[in-house]
Amino acid sequence: MSISMDREGIMKVIPHRDPMLLVDEVVSMEPEKEINTKFYVGPEREIFKGHFPGDPVLPGVYTVEIMAQSSDILILSMDRYAGKTPLFIGINNVKFKSPIRPGDTLEIHSAITYEREEKAIVTCSAEVYDAGTLACTGDVTLAMR
Numbered sequence: 001m002s003i004s005m006d007r008e009g010i011m012k013v014i015p016h017r018d019p020m021l022l023v024d025e026v027v028s029m030e031p032e033k034e035i036n037t038k039f040y041v042g043p044e045r046e047i048f049k050g051h052f053p054g055d056p057v058l059p060g061v062y063t064v065e066i067m068a069q070s071s072d073i074l075i076l077s078m079d080r081y082a083g084k085t086p087l088f089i090g091i092n093n094v095k096f097k098s099p100i101r102p103g104d105t106l107e108i109h110s111a112i113t114y115e116r117e118e119k120a121i122v123t124c125s126a127e128v129y130d131a132g133t134l135a136c137t138g139d140v141t142l143a144m145r
Helices: 007-013 060-076
Strands: 003-005 025-030 034-040 086-096 105-116 121-130 133-144
Touching: 003 007, 007 025, 007 060, 025 060, 034 060, 060 086, 060 105, 060 121, 060 133, 105 133
Parallel strands: none
Antiparallel strands: 003 025, 025 034, 034 105, 086 133, 105 121, 121 133
8 A cells, every 4th residue: 555645744744844844745655664755955945045155055964854754754654653753863874975956856765674663763774866866875763752
């Protein structure tokens, strides 16, 4: 069973709001397994005024947060974690492969690779694509509280 969501549906699942809501659409989600999302990198974002003037690039920490939020939607869609707050507790193996620019539309793929249910800790492996080019990969670990 594949599930999709618009921005309104996403806000029913995760607590993030603008300007820090960094997922626009759930393209598909296989519950408790994997998710595919999209995010449009709006050129009007304040961060581009200082990173970097004349040559704007999305900061790497935003890219990691995009991977985490896509993973949050997948995890918080599980009955056992619904309504919890996802806390970022670790990142590993992050590699930035291509710069992300204002106006780009990103595709994010995330899959659960580890769960410690008794501690409510989940790790997801994620990939961010920009126009079909792999821009970033990494593992995000989240605690549901």
